Amino acid sequence: MSGAVRAEDLGAFCAAVFAAAGVPARVATIVADSLVCADLRGVDSHGVLRLPIYLKRVAGKMIDVAAEPRVERDDGPTVRIDGGNNFGAYVGQKALEVALDRAGRHGVACVGVRASNHFGTAAYFAEQATAMGYAAIVMSNASQTMPPTGGLRPFIGTNPLAIAFPTREGAPFLLDMATSHVARGKILSAAKKGDTIPLGWAIDKAGRPTTDASAALDGAVLPVGGAKGSGLSMGIDILSGVLTGAGYGPHIRNMYDDWHAPQNVGHFFFVLDVRRFLPLAMFTERLADYIALLKAEPRADGFSEILYAGEHEHRLATARRAEGIVLPPALIEELSAIGRERGVAWPAPAAVGRSGKVAAEP
Amino acid sequence: MSGAVRAEDLGAFCAAVFAAAGVPARVATIVADSLVCADLRGVDSHGVLRLPIYLKRVAGKMIDVAAEPRVERDDGPTVRIDGGNNFGAYVGQKALEVALDRAGRHGVACVGVRASNHFGTAAYFAEQATAMGYAAIVMSNASQTMPPTGGLRPFIGTNPLAIAFPTREGAPFLLDMATSHVARGKILSAAKKGDTIPLGWAIDKAGRPTTDASAALDGAVLPVGGAKGSGLSMGIDILSGVLTGAGYGPHIRNMYDDWHAPQNVGHFFFVLDVRRFLPLAMFTERLADYIALLKAEPRADGFSEILYAGEHEHRLATARRAEGIVLPPALIEELSAIGRERGVAWPAPAAVGRSGKVAAEP
Numbered sequence: 001m002s003g004a005v006r007a008e009d010l011g012a013f014c015a016a017v018f019a020a021a022g023v024p025a026r027v028a029t030i031v032a033d034s035l036v037c038a039d040l041r042g043v044d045s046h047g048v049l050r051l052p053i054y055l056k057r058v059a060g061k062m063i064d065v066a067a068e069p070r071v072e073r074d075d076g077p078t079v080r081i082d083g084g085n086n087f088g089a090y091v092g093q094k095a096l097e098v099a100l101d102r103a104g105r106h107g108v109a110c111v112g113v114r115a116s117n118h119f120g121t122a123a124y125f126a127e128q129a130t131a132m133g134y135a136a137i138v139m140s141n142a143s144q145t146m147p148p149t150g151g152l153r154p155f156i157g158t159n160p161l162a163i164a165f166p167t168r169e170g171a172p173f174l175l176d177m178a179t180s181h182v183a184r185g186k187i188l189s190a191a192k193k194g195d196t197i198p199l200g201w202a203i204d205k206a207g208r209p210t211t212d213a214s215a216a217l218d219g220a221v222l223p224v225g226g227a228k229g230s231g232l233s234m235g236i237d238i239l240s241g242v243l244t245g246a247g248y249g250p251h252i253r254n255m256y257d258d259w260h261a262p263q264n265v266g267h268f269f270f271v272l273d274v275r276r277f278l279p280l281a282m283f284t285e286r287l288a289d290y291i292a293l294l295k296a297e298p299r300a301d302g303f304s305e306i307l308y309a310g311e312h313e314h315r316l317a318t319a320r321r322a323e324g325i326v327l328p329p330a331l332i333e334e335l336s337a338i339g340r341e342r343g344v345a346w347p348a349p350a351a352v353g354r355s356g357k358v359a360a361e362p
Numbered sequence: 363m364s365g366a367v368r369a370e371d372l373g374a375f376c377a378a379v380f381a382a383a384g385v386p387a388r389v390a391t392i393v394a395d396s397l398v399c400a401d402l403r404g405v406d407s408h409g410v411l412r413l414p415i416y417l418k419r420v421a422g423k424m425i426d427v428a429a430e431p432r433v434e435r436d437d438g439p440t441v442r443i444d445g446g447n448n449f450g451a452y453v454g455q456k457a458l459e460v461a462l463d464r465a466g467r468h469g470v471a472c473v474g475v476r477a478s479n480h481f482g483t484a485a486y487f488a489e490q491a492t493a494m495g496y497a498a499i500v501m502s503n504a505s506q507t508m509p510p511t512g513g514l515r516p517f518i519g520t521n522p523l524a525i526a527f528p529t530r531e532g533a534p535f536l537l538d539m540a541t542s543h544v545a546r547g548k549i550l551s552a553a554k555k556g557d558t559i560p561l562g563w564a565i566d567k568a569g570r571p572t573t574d575a576s577a578a579l580d581g582a583v584l585p586v587g588g589a590k591g592s593g594l595s596m597g598i599d600i601l602s603g604v605l606t607g608a609g610y611g612p613h614i615r616n617m618y619d620d621w622h623a624p625q626n627v628g629h630f631f632f633v634l635d636v637r638r639f640l641p642l643a644m645f646t647e648r649l650a651d652y653i654a655l656l657k658a659e660p661r662a663d664g665f666s667e668i669l670y671a672g673e674h675e676h677r678l679a680t681a682r683r684a685e686g687i688v689l690p691p692a693l694i695e696e697l698s699a700i701g702r703e704r705g706v707a708w709p710a711p712a713a714v715g716r717s718g719k720v721a722a723e724p
Contacts (some may be wrong), residue, residue, distance in 0.1 A: 077439050078469035078638040107440035112639050115681050135601070148656060150665040155656060163597040165604075165624070173600065175593035207662070225586035231537035231671035234656075235525040238535065239497070242527075242648045243639045249655050270632075276440040277474050277605045286604045293611050294510060294517060294596075303512040309593035 003332075004324025009347035011036040013339060014051055020342035021058050023065040027090045034089035034120040037127075039327070040320045041313035043176075045185020046121040049192065049331055052338060053255060054087070054118075062262050063087055063117055067215035069094040077106040080244060081113045085262040088119030088140070095269050096125045096138075103134055103271035112244035113267040117141070118255050122162035123176040123313070129166045129271055130172035133280050137270040138162040141240040141247070141255040143263065145184050146223050149230040152207055154220045155249055158184050159236035164310070166274070167291070168284035174310030180221040187216050193328060240266035324350030366686025371709035373398040375701060376413055382704035383420050385427040389452045389497060396451035396482040401689070402682045403675035405538075407482040407547025411554065411693055414700060415617060416449070416480075422621050425449055425479055431456040439468040442476045442606060447624040450481030450502070457631050458500075463635035465496055474606035475629040478527045480504070480617050481712075484524035485538040485675070491633055492526045492534035495642050499632040500524040503602040504608070505616040505625065507546050508585050511592040514569055516582045517611055520546050521598035524696035526672070528636070528644035529653070536672025541595035542583040549578050686712035 005013075014032035019025060031054065039047030057063045067084025069091045079098055083091035095111045102109035109118075119125075122138040129136035142269030156178040165173040178184070182201050190197050191213035199209055202216035210216050223229030241248030246266025253263045274283045295306055327335075336346040367375075373394045380390035391417065419425045429446025431453045436442075441460055445453035457473045462473035481487075484500040506518030520542040527535040540546070544563050552559050552588055553575035565580035572578050585591030591601035603610030608628025615625045616617035636645045657668055689697075698708040 073639070075469050075638050078635070080639050106468070107437050108472050110471055110634060117674065135605070147662070148659070148668060150662055150668040151656075151659045152662045153660060155659050163594070165600050173596070175590075175597055177590045177593065181587065225543065226591050227671070228537075228539045228586050231539065232525070234535070234652075234670065235527075235537055238527050238649060238652070242652055243497070243636060243645060248648070248652050262606075272472060273440070274605060276437050277435070277442050278607065283605060286610070287600060290596075290600070290604055290610050294513075297510070297513045298515060298516050300509070300512055300514045304513040306510060308596065309589070 003329075004326045004350045005347045006324050006350045007036050007040055007321055007351070008156055010039070010048060010325055013335070013344060013347050014048060016344040017051065017055070017339055018058075018337065020344055021055055023058065023087075027065055027087060029092050031087045031089045032118075034093075034124045036325075037124045037317075038121040040317040040323050041121070041123060042316040042320075043121050043123070043183075043185075043313065045183055045189045048335060049189065050118070050120070051335060055338065057117070057255065060259050062259060064262070067327075069113075071098065077102055077109050079109070079111045081111060083113050083116035085115050085264075087115065088117040088265060088267070089124065091116040092119040092125055092140075092267055092269075095267060096128060096271075099136075099269040099271040100129060100132060100134060101126040103273045107273045107276035109269070109271045111269040111271075112239070113269070114241075114244040114246035114264065115262065116246065116265045116267055117263045118265060119267060121165075121176060122160045123174055123310070125269065126162040126164035126174055126176065127172060130166040130174065133166050135165045135272040135274050136162070138164075138267070139236045139240055140267045141237045141252055141265060143252045143265075144250060145221055145257075146180055146230075146233065147203075147220050148234070149223070154232040156223070156230065156237060157252065158221055159233045159240070161232070161236060165303055166280070166284060167285060168281075168288045171308075171311045171314030173287065174313070176310070176313075177224075179224055179229045179236065181224050182221065182227075184217075184221050187213050187221065191217055191331065236268070239268040244268065262294070366688045366712045367709045368712045369398050369402055369688050371712070372401070372410060372687055375697070375706060375709050376410060378706040379413065379417070379701055379704055382418075382706055383417055385420065385449075389427055389449060392455050393449045393451045393482075396455075396486045398687075399486045399679075400483040401687050402679040403483070403485060404678040404682075405483050405485070405545075405547075405675065407545055410697060411551065412480070412482070413697060414605045417700065419479070419617065419626055424621060424624050426624070429524035431475075433460065435516065439464055439471050441471070441473045443473060445475050445478035447477050447479065447626075450479040450629070451486065453478040454481040454502075454629055457629060458490060458633075461498075461631040461633040462491060462494060462496060464525065465635045469635045469638035471631070471633045473631040473633075474601070475631070476603075476606040476626065477624065478608065478627045478629055479625050480627060481629060483538060485526075485536055485597040485672070488524040488526035488536055488538065489534060492528040492536065494672075495528050495636065497528070497634040497636050498524070498526045500526075500629070501598045501602055502629045503599045503614055503627060505614045505620075505627075506612060507544055508583050508592075508595065509565075511585070511589040518585070518592065518595040518599060519614065520583055521595045521602070523594070523598060526648060528642070528646060530650045533673045533676030535649065535653075535670055536675070538672070539586075542585065542588055542593045543586050543591075546579075546583050548700075549575050549583065553579055554692065570687070578707060597629070600614055606630070620702075636665045677721070
């Protein structure tokens with residue numbers, strides 16, 4: 001027994017737990033899918049470890065699971081959406097669908113979203129756009145975790161930015177980055193595992209550099225590249241929050257600490273139809289040439305291959321789809337217990353057959 | 363005598379030198395304005411120190427000063443432009459004007475440009491958009507100066523990214539960053555002044571860290587934040603180059619070293635009408651609140667104020683417009699000599715009057 005669970009089983013477990021907590025199936029399915037997508041891609045920090053806090057937000061009525069995102073303003077290529085404080089992944093999915101529709105009609109679409117929540121991994125949305133032949137830039141603001149350049153305490157979020165393009169074969173080009181040196185979720189993940197973190201990732205609450213993941217969670221992660229990351233994070237906050245009517249800076253409520261009102265997170269979706277510039281086959285041929293040139297470059301010590309953004313995560317996802325997802329024992333225990341409370345059984349471990357494909361154990 | 367020259371005199375000098383080299387006035391004026399804009403903002407690396415190489419590119423027939431940028435494909439909000447290998451600043455200006463027009467009509471515009479050249483500072487274009495109440499994202503690819511993550515030698519450019527928003531008063535929010543730790547132009551500037559550079563900015567041609575600016579010019583600058591900057595630079599290359607039909611990676615020719623064909627630089631202009639989301643006054647009021655909250659934050663040691671992106675450069679520009687621009691003596695000598703060859707006199711030094719305004723010396 002490998003201890004791995006099949007992705008689809010893990011998704012079904014999460015969806016059933018959400019459903020037992022009163023989340024409509026159409027919402028539960030998407031949120032579960034988004035969490036499992038992160039675990040498949042190796043972005044554990046945005047995976048099913050978020051299930052407990054998501055459920056707690058629902059129980060605390062900080063997430064309105066019945067709300068349907070509503071188009072507030074519609075000018076064709078530009079759309080503003082009120083997420084109604086439903087799950088970020090669900091609101092984001094609806095916004096993406098609007099953006100894809102509008103990009104198909106107008107060539108480009110910008111959809112701004114307010115009144116949303118933590119939307120998981122931006123790659124979940126960006127990858128869907130590339131699968132339909134679109135380029136996408138996806139961003140979201142987030143509650144305060146980083147000091148700005150010149151500041152001492154958290155003011156900006158580690159606001160994520162995804163930039164994605166369709167490729168001819170294999171992984172789409174998919175950069176999904178936080179504007180911190182590392183994602184806060186990685187520190188959360190380290191703290192959960194009891195690991196230390198490298199110096200330079202974060203400061204503690206007194207502003208001192210720290211290797212203690214728990215101390216870092218009480219302190220602040222640092223922007224990537226100093227003023228560049230600080231400015232980039234603010235730019236994302238302005239597009240996602242100031243422009244859309246969502247919160248920004250201190251007006252975004254912390255998912256873990258603030259139970260007085262919904263988070264009011266904002267997102268910004270930019271979708272571009274590459275066919276308005278070049279035929280899709282010509283675009284992907286040129287991109288394939290670019291990638292081939294990259295891979296033919298001489299390599300630095302310690303690298304057996306040069307990868308483009310998203311390639312590593314795509315390989316992980318392919319492997320994990322075949323072999324199952326291995327979660328830390330403590331997380332399995334936590335999730336199983338949550339399932340038991342709601343009458344949802346933890347999935348049977350996956351067995352890897354000779355084909356390399358996963359089969360449920362007998 | 364301060365040794366400073368008035369911005370308008372410096373611009374007129376550059377325009378006259380360009381005109382003497384056969385550049386039409388409509389082109390010369392814009393290119394000169396773009397160079398002086400960089401010097402005003404303190405981005406010396408993109409200022410008039412580029413005049414000599416620009417002239418050399420013209421003389422070598424690598425820039426077609428007579429070409430008018432041509433719209434190749436027009437779908438309303440999305441436009442592809444062939445720059446005809448004219449100056450990047452001129453091609454960029456024409457592309458920006460198209461983008462502003464389309465954003466006004468459709469709410470959002472994406473203009474991709476191929477067959478262009480080094481376009482100077484991205485802030486030149488982004489600032490114009492904010493002055494008209496638009497948000498803008500401006501990017502360009504550039505010839506190879508940085509190794510990608512896992513690579514050993516230059517493959518990607520320090521591809522610049524500007525993100526800008528209109529503000530109620532004072533400086534627009536204007537992040538203008540290279541995707542390197544520092545702009546290659548800053549190393550060029552240090553090499554010209556004989557200064558050393560901090561460790562970590564660049565590697566030499568053998569791949570070793572160096573503090574020698576000249577050695578760094580033969581080597582490579584490093585992407586900001588490792589894989590993040592590497593991926594961001596590639597994303598910009600894909601939008602500016604792969605998508606537009608311009609060069610990308612090794613297909614972009616180096617302005618200094620390659621004299622066989624034009625550079626074939628590509629740009630990408632994204633302009634958004636914030637009024638499609640919120641009334642402009644409401645947007646700028648919310649942004650003013652964001653900025654006020656930022657400035658009220660406790661400050662780190664050594665900071666007397668927390669600045670937002672572009673604020674420092676805007677203050678420099680205001681001061682330099684009043685007091686004149688001070689250039690290094692060696693650069694003045696070089697430019698004066700170029701002027702003399704073409705019958706264009708170096709401007710008289712500016713004198714600062716009691717009002718703080720500049721007057722020409724008697």
